[in-house]
Each structure stands twice: as C-alpha cells, then as structure tokens.
Amino acid sequence: MEHSFWHSKWQKNEIGFHEPKGNALLVKYASFLLGDETSQASLKRIFVPLCGKTRDIGWLLSQGCDVVGAELSELAIIQLFEELDVEPTVTTTVNGKIYAKDSLTIYVGDIFKLTLTDLGEVTGIYDRAALVALPSPLREQYAAHLMAITQCAPQLIISFEYDQNEMAGPPFSVNEDTVSSLYSDNYTINRLERSVLKGGLKGKVEADNLVFALHVK
Ligand SMILES: C[S@@+](CC[C@H](N)C(=O)[O-])C[C@H]1O[C@@H](n2cnc3c(N)ncnc32)[C@H](O)[C@@H]1O
Structure with a gap:
C-alpha cells in the first residue's frame, strides 16, 4: 500500500483495525514473549511493528517490559500518547521522528528506513x-x-x-x-x-x- 493510503485512513479516522480494548490473544499467549511467573525475571524489550495506537502497547508496558514501536502515522502516535496520558519527548531524525517516554519509544516513519542500530536489541516481536x-x-x-x-x-x-x-x-x-x-x-x-x-x-x-x-x- 502507498503511504498516502494509511495517512488518509488515519486522517479520516477510518481505523476499523483498532481494538479499543486491546487484543485478548496477546494476553492469552504473552508468556511466549514475556516468560511466565516461574521463569527468571529479566528485562523484556518488545518491538511492535506497524503499531498504530494499539492498546496492546499499554498492556505490554503494564507487564513491566520496555516497548518499541514503528508507525508511519504521526497522528496515530499523538493519539497513542494522549490515550496513555503520557507527555512524550519528540526528537526529529533524518528518517522521521522519535516519540519517547520512559519505557516506551516509537519510531514515526517508514519501517523500511529503520535500522538495526536505530532499534537496538529487542527480545521479542x-x-x-x-x-x-x-x-x-x-x-x-x-x-x-x-x-x-x-x-x-x-x-x-x-x-x-x-x-x-x-x-x-x-x-x-x-x-x-x-x-x-x-x-x-x-x-x-x-x-x-x-x-x-x-x-x-x-x-x-x-x-x-x-x-x-x-x-x-
Ligand atoms: C492494520 S494497521 C494495524 C495497527 C496495529 N498493529 C493494531 O493492531 O491496531 C497497520 C498500521 O501500519 C501502519 N503502516 C503501514 N505501512 C507502514 C510503514 N511502511 N511503516 C510504518 N508503519 C506503516 C499504518 O499506518 C497502520 O497504522
């Protein structure tokens, strides 16, 4: 899809894919990414590609992990931080912007421009x-x-x-x-x-x- 397709969807608020309550299947199977109560506690850093403003980010943060997202639409990410009630720091880069606060970092721009170095180590996707x-x-x-x-x-x-x-x-x-x-x-x-x-x-x-x-x- 062209980038304009997705920008238009966000501008018109045609976001039927967005789940206001988050995804129950993530909660059901999260132990695959996060480990279970019996496994050793170690910091998990989860990458959420093409993240939109998914509520699943808030849920992953509530489980104590760091979250890194990538999303084309800045509008989506403004809404994401508003809905999390968090004020981000915004940095402009050659390939887009970075919205960040504490354990949450979102790369706003084309995921295909994101590099291994930008992203850093992640423990799961x-x-x-x-x-x-x-x-x-x-x-x-x-x-x-x-x-x-x-x-x-x-x-x-x-x-x-x-x-x-x-x-x-x-x-x-x-x-x-x-x-x-x-x-x-x-x-x-x-x-x-x-x-x-x-x-x-x-x-x-x-x-x-x-x-x-x-x-x-
Ligand atoms: C179907 S939505 C899914 C959003 C989210 N994963 C969710 O479950 O609500 C796909 C998202 O991918 C974003 N997207 C599409 N192409 C992209 C690209 N090349 N780089 C980054 N994000 C992109 C769109 O803006 C849109 O928000």
Missing part, C-alpha cells in the same frame, strides 16, 4: 495486523527487513485467514503456508491457535484468527 496489512510483494520485503533489524527475535504473530476472493485487503489473508514461506528458513513455527473470528472480518467475510509463535532456529 509482537505482530498483530502488521503482516496482514501488507500486500504480498511488500510482505516479503517486510519479513526480510524485520528479521534483519531484530536479528530474528522471537515473534508472536496474530493474523487472519479468509477467502481472499471474498474481499480485497487490507487486511490480507495470511495463512500458515504464507507464514512458513516467509519465515521457515530462519524460524521454527508453531501455530498456537485457530479460532473463528466472531462477527467475521469487517462484518462481511467469515475468517479465522491464527496465532503463531516463531523461535529462531
């Missing part, structure tokens, strides 16, 4: 509605770039599978074969869940939620 936001050729570029800038950090991916003939994306249908073709050279992929998306996608198309855990090989 939370991809909800990022892979599915991208059309097929860009998805390959995104997957390769994500692996490069995170050095193949573990990923929790939440995607949708539906009949692509029934509806044009985004969101695009991203099934297990697609995840495998993008990531299986570098990751072991476990599907944690397939469940029916209640009400269908955009209220029109029957769809399943898929959740994947990816460990580096």
Whole structure:
C-alpha cells in the first residue's frame, strides 16, 4: 500500500483495525514473549511493528517490559500518547521522528528506513495486523527487513485467514503456508491457535484468527 493510503485512513479516522480494548490473544499467549511467573525475571524489550495506537502497547508496558514501536502515522502516535496520558519527548531524525517516554519509544516513519542500530536489541516481536496489512510483494520485503533489524527475535504473530476472493485487503489473508514461506528458513513455527473470528472480518467475510509463535532456529 502507498503511504498516502494509511495517512488518509488515519486522517479520516477510518481505523476499523483498532481494538479499543486491546487484543485478548496477546494476553492469552504473552508468556511466549514475556516468560511466565516461574521463569527468571529479566528485562523484556518488545518491538511492535506497524503499531498504530494499539492498546496492546499499554498492556505490554503494564507487564513491566520496555516497548518499541514503528508507525508511519504521526497522528496515530499523538493519539497513542494522549490515550496513555503520557507527555512524550519528540526528537526529529533524518528518517522521521522519535516519540519517547520512559519505557516506551516509537519510531514515526517508514519501517523500511529503520535500522538495526536505530532499534537496538529487542527480545521479542509482537505482530498483530502488521503482516496482514501488507500486500504480498511488500510482505516479503517486510519479513526480510524485520528479521534483519531484530536479528530474528522471537515473534508472536496474530493474523487472519479468509477467502481472499471474498474481499480485497487490507487486511490480507495470511495463512500458515504464507507464514512458513516467509519465515521457515530462519524460524521454527508453531501455530498456537485457530479460532473463528466472531462477527467475521469487517462484518462481511467469515475468517479465522491464527496465532503463531516463531523461535529462531
Ligand atoms: C492494520 S494497521 C494495524 C495497527 C496495529 N498493529 C493494531 O493492531 O491496531 C497497520 C498500521 O501500519 C501502519 N503502516 C503501514 N505501512 C507502514 C510503514 N511502511 N511503516 C510504518 N508503519 C506503516 C499504518 O499506518 C497502520 O497504522
């Protein structure tokens, strides 16, 4: 998708993808990224690519981890900080802006301009509605770039599978074969869940939620 497509969506507030209560599947499977109560406490730094203003960021922060996001729309990130009731420090860089406060850092700009050095070390990646936001050729570029800038950090991916003939994306249908073709050279992929998306996608198309855990090989 062109950048203008997403900027227009945010300007018109056409953000049906945004979940006002956050994503229950993150809460259900977060231990994959964060460890469980019995595991040793160590600081987790979670990357949220194409983050929008997801409520999941607030939830991850509430679990005591650092969060780093990447998002094209500055409007989204202004709203994110307003909704978290946090006043960010804003720094301008050659590739965009950085909004930051305490444990939260967001790179505002094109994710493809973000480098390994910019991002720093992350212990996990939370991809909800990022892979599915991208059309097929860009998805390959995104997957390769994500692996490069995170050095193949573990990923929790939440995607949708539906009949692509029934509806044009985004969101695009991203099934297990697609995840495998993008990531299986570098990751072991476990599907944690397939469940029916209640009400269908955009209220029109029957769809399943898929959740994947990816460990580096
Ligand atoms: C479907 S939304 C998902 C947002 C969020 N993950 C959520 O679950 O609410 C996709 C987001 O990706 C952002 N985006 C699209 N292309 C991007 C790019 N090249 N770099 C950074 N962000 C991008 C859009 O502005 C949009 O907010």
